[in-house]
Amino acid sequence: MVVLAKPTSVERFPVPKLRRSSAAVRFPGAVPVIDLSSTCAADQLVRACEELGFFKLTNHGVSNELTARLEAEAVRFFSLNNSKKDAVSLGYGRREIGPSGDVGWIEYLLLQVNMRSLPLSSSFRSVLEEYISAMKKLAREVLELIAEGLRIQPRDILSKLLMEEESDLILRLNHYPPCPITQNLTGFGEHTDPQIISILRSNNTSGLQILARDGRWVPVPPDQSSFFINVGDSLQVMTNGRFRSVKHRVLANTTKSRFSMIFFGGPPLKQRIAPLPRLMEEGEQSIYREFTWREYKNTAYKTKLADDRLVLFEKN
Numbered sequence: 124m125v126v127l128a129k130p131t132s133v134e135r136f137p138v139p140k141l142r143r144s145s146a147a148v149r150f151p152g153a154v155p156v157i158d159l160s161s162t163c164a165a166d167q168l169v170r171a172c173e174e175l176g177f178f179k180l181t182n183h184g185v186s187n188e189l190t191a192r193l194e195a196e197a198v199r200f201f202s203l204n205n206s207k208k209d210a211v212s213l214g215y216g217r218r219e220i221g222p223s224g225d226v227g228w229i230e231y232l233l234l235q236v237n238m239r240s241l242p243l244s245s246s247f248r249s250v251l252e253e254y255i256s257a258m259k260k261l262a263r264e265v266l267e268l269i270a271e272g273l274r275i276q277p278r279d280i281l282s283k284l285l286m287e288e289e290s291d292l293i294l295r296l297n298h299y300p301p302c303p304i305t306q307n308l309t310g311f312g313e314h315t316d317p318q319i320i321s322i323l324r325s326n327n328t329s330g331l332q333i334l335a336r337d338g339r340w341v342p343v344p345p346d347q348s349s350f351f352i353n354v355g356d357s358l359q360v361m362t363n364g365r366f367r368s369v370k371h372r373v374l375a376n377t378t379k380s381r382f383s384m385i386f387f388g389g390p391p392l393k394q395r396i397a398p399l400p401r402l403m404e405e406g407e408q409s410i411y412r413e414f415t416w417r418e419y420k421n422t423a424y425k426t427k428l429a430d431d432r433l434v435l436f437e438k439n
């Protein structure tokens with residue numbers, strides 16, 4: 124059973140009106156859809172990362188059965204009573220997001236991928252491990268295609284950052300319970316992801332929205348069999364602002380639960396985050412001052428969810 128406190132201090136947002144954005148003109152249907160098996164995938168990925176920082180991935184090779192198994196475990200977990208869920212002291216959260224006072228109509232499990240001993244059932248743990256290796260493989264494939272599309276070598280210049288023993292990988296399982304009494308309630312407030320890339324899969328309940336370049340919130344229709352990928356702040360820096368780390372948010376649904384699982388790919392803490400020299404044109408200067416992933420992550424955890432964290436690292 125899910126018991127969240129009353130949605131008193133969780134913000135409400137006006138419903139966005141649907142109009143065509145400039146990105147929608149180049150990508151009919153607002154969100155670019157990229158077929159990973161297509162021969163044009165590399166170029167399309169780069170274009171989507173530049174124009175929107177967000178795309179939907181089809182023909183990704185991850186079995187629906189694996190996702191369904193993980194979702195079933197997550198549903199089972201979230202239906203436990205709160206005292207049992209609270210006992211998973213590392214990782215389970217309800218309503219509070221981050222340490223800076225942000226709240227949402229949500230409960231979640233936030234799992235550091237390299238953390239071995241979680242007090243979860245063995246069936247849950249084994250499907251988690253399978254899913255995480257599928258996500259690492261997919262992240263590798265996407266990042267290698269992006270390097271190909273950017274015409275930079277070596278091919279694993281980006282993907283290797285997520286494949287190291289100390290890479291900072293997170294899996295987040297979110298449950299947004301229905302909220303029948305309040306419309307347009309925030310499930311997860313607007314924010315950008317600090318990492319390199321994020322790979323999201325959800326059930327068939329709407330709620331996710333992305334911020335288009337013209338300032339409009341664009342609803343992303345759910346698609347249970349596809350993944351949605353977004354550029355994170357670190358990839359924006361590594362491309363010196365050529366790729367966009369897209370702002371996104373989730374509104375709670377009045378009738379249906381939304382479940383989502385997101386894999387966040389971050390580099391090792393000691394990794395320096397800076398524009399890739401191979402991408403810089405002659406005489407081009409970095410927009411950002413130098414920093415490590417540790418420094419960025421520590422700063423992120425001192426900010427509010429909606430803050431623009433990258434401006435703190437821009438050169439004046």
Ligand code: GA4
Nearest residue numbers: 220221222223315316317423424426427428
């Ligand atoms: C956003 C992306 C991931 O969900 C997350 C979030 C993290 C958290 O929930 O603990 C943060 C948020 C996220 C960015 C700013 C800080 C940290 C909450 C918050 C207010 C796990 C992450 O890595 O950064």
